[in-house]
Amino acid sequence: xxxxxxxxxxxxxxxxxxxxxxxxxxxxxxxxxxxxxxxxxxxxxxxxxxxxxxxxxxxxxxxxxxxxxxxxxxxxxxxxxxxxxxxxxxxxxxxxxxxxxxxxxxxxxxxxxxxxxxxxxxxxxxxxxxxxxxxxxxxxxxxxxxxxxxxxxxxxxxxxxxxxxxxxxxxxxxxxxxxxxxxxxxxxxxxxxxxxxxxxxxxxxxxxxxxxxxxxxxxxxxxxxxxxxxxxxxxxxxxx
Numbered sequence: 001x002x003x004x005x006x007x008x009x010x011x012x013x014x015x016x017x018x019x020x021x022x023x024x025x026x027x028x029x030x031x032x033x034x035x036x037x038x039x040x041x042x043x044x045x046x047x048x049x050x051x052x053x054x055x056x057x058x059x060x061x062x063x064x065x066x067x068x069x070x071x072x073x074x075x076x077x078x079x080x081x082x083x084x085x086x087x088x089x090x091x092x093x094x095x096x097x098x099x100x101x102x103x104x105x106x107x108x109x110x111x112x113x114x115x116x117x118x119x120x121x122x123x124x125x126x127x128x129x130x131x132x133x134x135x136x137x138x139x140x141x142x143x144x145x146x147x148x149x150x151x152x153x154x155x156x157x158x159x160x161x162x163x164x165x166x167x168x169x170x171x172x173x174x175x176x177x178x179x180x181x182x183x184x185x186x187x188x189x190x191x192x193x194x195x196x197x198x199x200x201x202x203x204x205x206x207x208x209x210x211x212x213x214x215x216x217x218x219x220x221x222x223x224x225x226x227x228x229x230x231x232x233x234x235x236x237x238x239x240x
């Protein structure tokens with residue numbers, strides 16, 4: 001791999017918007033590639049951009065903590081944008097209210113499947129408590145999962161990687177899987193993506209329709225609340 005001048009790189013990395021700029025450029029390039037490739041699931045823009053950023057940070061010898069500090073404006077912006085999810089929820093409230101029964105069943109069943117799929121093999125393999133605590137909250141959105149993992153004694157960094165990987169997989173292949181199962185209702189598609197694939201799945205759901213996006217937002221929020229309430233109980237049952 002070619003090298004670059006250390007002095008020039010140090011000056012560049014010291015610029016206030018360096019991390020923000022390379023992140024936005026990486027995602028824009030990945031999104032353009034995805035569109036040109038016919039929206040291939042294997043070229044999901046989040047996956048491609050993440051891989052590109054990982055290689056780039058290693059190449060320029062930029063520690064992740066340093067990059068994260070520089071990219072803080074993006075995190076702050078995303079935190080504010082989350083509040084805007086209330087808008088599509090309000091617009092689709094009449095559909096949400098009329099679907100509350102099936103949504104409740106889907107939420108409980110989806111959460112149970114998430115716990116079993118994440119923990120069955122580690123439990124049978126005799127994994128230690130730290131590994132179990134890392135995996136218990138993996139079906140929630142990253143911000144919630146990391147906090148729950150830390151409180152339960154898990155490896156928060158690994159939890160974040162697993163959560164993001166889950167979200168990317170669901171966003172990339174979830175719509176095709178749902179289509180293959182014959183699910184055509186945008187409410188069901190969106191709620192499934194929100195529960196199973198968190199924020200990345202929710203973003204993908206908005207590409208389907210506003211209805212799918214609203215129900216994905218609802219699924220993500222409700223599942224996060226459910227994980228916060230049940231993860232300590234599940235952990236206690238596994239380790240008690």
